[in-house]
Amino acid sequence: MEIGEDYRDAVLPQSRWEKRKFVRCDFTEADLRGLVTQGCTFEECDFTRTDLGESKHDSTAFRSCVFDRTVLAEITWTGCSLLGSSFVDCRLRKIKVRETDFTLVSLGRADLRQCELSGLRFREANLVEANLSGARLRDTDLRAARLLGTDLSETDLRGAKLDADALVQAKFTGARVDLDTAIAFAAAHGLIISS
Template identity: 65%
Template sequence: MDIIGADPEVGEDYGDAVLAGQRWEGRSFLRCDFTEADLRGLVTSNCTFTECKFDRTDLGDSSHTATAFRSCRFDRAVLASAAFRSCTLLGSVFAECGLRGVVLEETDLTLVGLSGALLRRASLRGLRLREANVEGADLRDADLRDADLTGARLRAGKFDGADLRGARLSADALVAADLRGARVDTGTAIAFAAAHGLRVD
């Protein structure tokens, strides 16, 4: 079923709603509550969610294209095999979410909260993670090539086996992060050494 929206929906309560398999195009939601809703297989295109709650929401196998999730909260949401393509998740926070198999392509993760997230082997290549919080996140064996991590908080993150070639990292991140076992290019290695007070001749 295709649902094409017009006026924004403000403060609507979709808690416990069963909306699995629906198709939404151009809909706009402001401060709506999707707590424990069943959104499995939901397909969205050019939708906007602002300050919405997705606590314990099932978004497994959902697909989102050119959709914006701005300052939304995903607390223990299920995102297994969900796909976000050409989306923005600006300022959204993910807490204790199931992220296994999530697809993120050409998606903006600026200011996103991913503290403690399980992103092992995740493909984050070329994504914008500026000022994102990935403290304590498991990024082992993740593909972070050409990702923009400028200003990102990386303390206590696990990067063993992660590919950071071409990634942009600020000096503060290079000091705070434990990059042992990560794969980096020469430029990052030199910047890492400089950030730790080493002289490279």
């Protein structure tokens, strides 16, 4: 276990880390492009301005980490947990995410257009003013997520779990939903449904 280690400005591209644990480590401005992690844990680590582009993470946890202006282009997360982490002004283009938990994550104003986010957990996540237009969110758990001003236009939300607050706070123009969500949306907007 590494606690409080200083990796600022480290140049470690294409590294492979397995079953390592980092607690309160500083990776500010480190070059970690192409990093591969397997079963690692990062707790309260700082990835400000870190280059994590093209990195791959399998069964890795990033708990309460800070990603501020971090390069995350073409990153892959598989079976990961990002519990309580915050993302500010990050490049999230062409990310690949499967079976990953975004519970309590802060992604306010994030650009996640056209991303494949189906089946993920975003419970209690901050997605205020995020752009998710055209994203695939099938079977995604968005319960208790903050979606004020979130752009969900043209998204695929079939099977997604949404609260009534989300149904009145987000923008849903052209979104594809299932019948249950359509009825909940109508009820949230004050319509009375009768036969």
